[in-house]
Amino acid sequence: MTDAPPDPVGSAAPDPERAVEAAIQGELRLLDPDVRPSPDLVGALLHPEFTEIGASGRLWDRASIIAALADRPASGVRPITTSRMRGVRLAPDWVHLAFDTDNNGRLAHRSSLWRRTGTGWQLYFHQGTPFIDDEEM
Template sequence: MPEAERDAVEAAIEGELRLLDPEVRASADLLGAQLHPEFIEFGSSGGRFDRTDVIVALTEEGARPAPPITASRMTGVRLAPDVVHLTFDTDNNGRLAHRSSLWRRTEDGWLLYFHQATPFTAPPASSLTRHG
């Protein structure tokens, strides 16, 4: 992967991981600093949310104690010089979701422009082994 692409993907991954940080999720200022002014999310609930909706919901949620959200299988690709697409899975206290996000480089740095979460259930352990 060329260095410019690697740097762009790493910046988006760092931003995504910051958004999972409980301290960031509890602060409207820290959270807002990561979200593009035109941010849109299609949540795992099926709802469509704008920047303000997400800031309000996450800061209210972040005010309550909860186990940390874990991310796995995070990968990214630079789609254009100023756009990175990330995909990953999260576990939020047993609620699993496949996630996709678009990050845009702006004058303020890399900001989350679009996010989508799709719930899923883990396959039974027996289906993870190959027989053959």
């Protein structure tokens, strides 16, 4: 990861590395236990048309995920850890991220589509798929 500032919103073709880095930073903010309970902070990171297929199989929209995260306790929450995060710019305004998470022993492969908008990079679509770590067996 670099310390480069995010691409200017008006630029026609953002640097691929900077675009991926901006999406990664957004994803990590969404996983931050200090950000998750804040409807304003989460809402700023989610595209108005956001949808998710959760690791539970539940379908989420923007309003339902913001409400669910706001209802969870903010203190005493163990941070969600990530591994193998990688990304690719699919088009000037689209980035795909793939990574794994460990949420208190619940493992999931994750896929996110980030879209650059007039207000910055926002999460457009997310999917989580549970998995078992065969290496621990």
